[in-house]
Amino acid sequence: MKILFKNIKELLQVRNEPIKFVSGKDMSILPTIKHAFLVAENGLILDFGTMDDCPSASFDAIIDCTGKMVMPTWCDSHTHLVYAGNREGEFVDRINGLTYEEIANNGGGILNSAKVLQETSEEELYNQSKVRLEEIIKLGTGAVEIKSGYGLSVAAELKMLSVIKRLKENYPIEIKATLLGAHAVPKEFKDDKNAYVDLVINELIPKVAEENLAEYIDVFCETGYFSVEDTTRILQAGKQYGLIPKIHVNQFTAVGGVQVGVEQHALSVDHLEEMREEDIKVLKDTNTMPVALPGCSYFLSIPYTPARKMIDAGLPLALATDYNPGSAPSGNMNFVVSTACVKMKMTPEEAINAATINGAYAMGLHDKLGSITKGKLANMIITKPINSFGVIPYSFGQSHVESVFVKGRPLFT
Numbered sequence: 001m002k003i004l005f006k007n008i009k010e011l012l013q014v015r016n017e018p019i020k021f022v023s024g025k026d027m028s029i030l031p032t033i034k035h036a037f038l039v040a041e042n043g044l045i046l047d048f049g050t051m052d053d054c055p056s057a058s059f060d061a062i063i064d065c066t067g068k069m070v071m072p073t074w075c076d077s078h079t080h081l082v083y084a085g086n087r088e089g090e091f092v093d094r095i096n097g098l099t100y101e102e103i104a105n106n107g108g109g110i111l112n113s114a115k116v117l118q119e120t121s122e123e124e125l126y127n128q129s130k131v132r133l134e135e136i137i138k139l140g141t142g143a144v145e146i147k148s149g150y151g152l153s154v155a156a157e158l159k160m161l162s163v164i165k166r167l168k169e170n171y172p173i174e175i176k177a178t179l180l181g182a183h184a185v186p187k188e189f190k191d192d193k194n195a196y197v198d199l200v201i202n203e204l205i206p207k208v209a210e211e212n213l214a215e216y217i218d219v220f221c222e223t224g225y226f227s228v229e230d231t232t233r234i235l236q237a238g239k240q241y242g243l244i245p246k247i248h249v250n251q252f253t254a255v256g257g258v259q260v261g262v263e264q265h266a267l268s269v270d271h272l273e274e275m276r277e278e279d280i281k282v283l284k285d286t287n288t289m290p291v292a293l294p295g296c297s298y299f300l301s302i303p304y305t306p307a308r309k310m311i312d313a314g315l316p317l318a319l320a321t322d323y324n325p326g327s328a329p330s331g332n333m334n335f336v337v338s339t340a341c342v343k344m345k346m347t348p349e350e351a352i353n354a355a356t357i358n359g360a361y362a363m364g365l366h367d368k369l370g371s372i373t374k375g376k377l378a379n380m381i382i383t384k385p386i387n388s389f390g391v392i393p394y395s396f397g398q399s400h401v402e403s404v405f406v407k408g409r410p411l412f413t
């Protein structure tokens with residue numbers, strides 16, 4: 001199958017040479033080609049350039065993109081989109097004055113989602129989750145990481161990971177699975193957290209590795225959840241089974257989680273709403289990608305990740321949705337990119353880099369996705385007719401995605 005996309009108003013995120021990620025000042029550069037063509041063959045990007053060099057060979061399909069932009073699909077490197085039910089009641093409780101912490105301390109929050117998930121069949125969980133997956137693909141996401149962590153028992157964590165596996169088998173976008181057994185301390189272990197950490201290390205990790213259900217290991221390293229010591233133990237155990245760390249740190253308190261991430265060679269450290277100078281410094285010149293989740297800051301009314309400080313210090317930054325029922329019930333990367341510009345003072349170029357190539361890196365997918373580069377997967381967004389790419393973050397709350405191509409094929413057009 002060979003497709004020609006012609007008369008593209010502007011082809012975004014063009015990288016002739018493959019790159020891992022962009023940091024610091026380089027984040028403000030978004031290479032583009034105006035009045036461009038692109039050829040996709042057998043699911044890969046075969047060629048691109050200006051219309052002056054547009055090939056005249058025969059194609060299976062020709063798509064006229066007059067007035068429209070073409071860009072790589074969004075790479076959403078942090079979600080919890082496999083969950084059961086929702087937490088609308090807690091949303092109203094927060095509107096009426098309770099805090100996220102108070103709700104969690106009263107047995108709500110993650111434990112609430114765990115209870116519902118444990119009572120939901122795998123089939124039903126799959127059916128609820130696939131709706132969310134289809135919804136984000138329509139919004140332009142072409143690669144997504146999905147975590148477990150609402151099971152909090154060996155059986156229920158395996159149920160979540162099996163659902164993720166089934167989504168991988170049934171949908172063409174790239175899906176990466178993360179084991180987040182240490183997301184909260186289950187009720188039964190409330191007086192003996194160490195026993196739960198032992199269970200994660202001695203039973204859950206080996207079982208997940210044996211069944212090959214996850215690529216990454218995550219921990220919610222936070223006051224009242226898992227300490228830096230717990231986090232180190234769990235990450236080390238995961239690494240022995242080949243699981244790569246990607247961790248939740250500095251959401252509410254800065255307790256040294258970023259340092260643990262760097263020490264353990266985490267692929268990413270995510271959230272980072274509370275950042276001290278030393279947290280920024282320790283990330284410098286490492287291979288650990290900081291990931292901001294502005295949808296969570298928006299929904300919980302907590303501080304935003306200090307993107308300006310971090311980028312100005314020379315760091316890279318990725319953006320993700322954190323799609324989950326409690327702190328970010330939206331998987332809309334268009335909204336995330338817009339919020340990053342409005343609230344975190346990222347420029348459109350920085351935000352698009354953060355949501356494409358840097359997000360791909362945070363999922364170990366930068367050699368396949370995240371830029372328009374020959375040989376990468378032809379996962380692309382065709383926008384509606386727009387004046388400039390700045391309109392994507394500017395007109396918040398709208399989707400400018402007209403159609404989405406995954407491995408060179410149109411989905412949900």
Ligand SMILES: N=CN[C@@H](CCC(=O)O)C(=O)O
Nearest residue numbers: 109110220296322324326327
């Ligand atoms: N912070 C930890 N985990 C999720 C939220 C969990 C929940 O409230 O259900 C997050 O990334 O925001």
Ligand SMILES: [Zn+2]
Nearest residue numbers: 078080248322
């Ligand atoms: Zn999360």
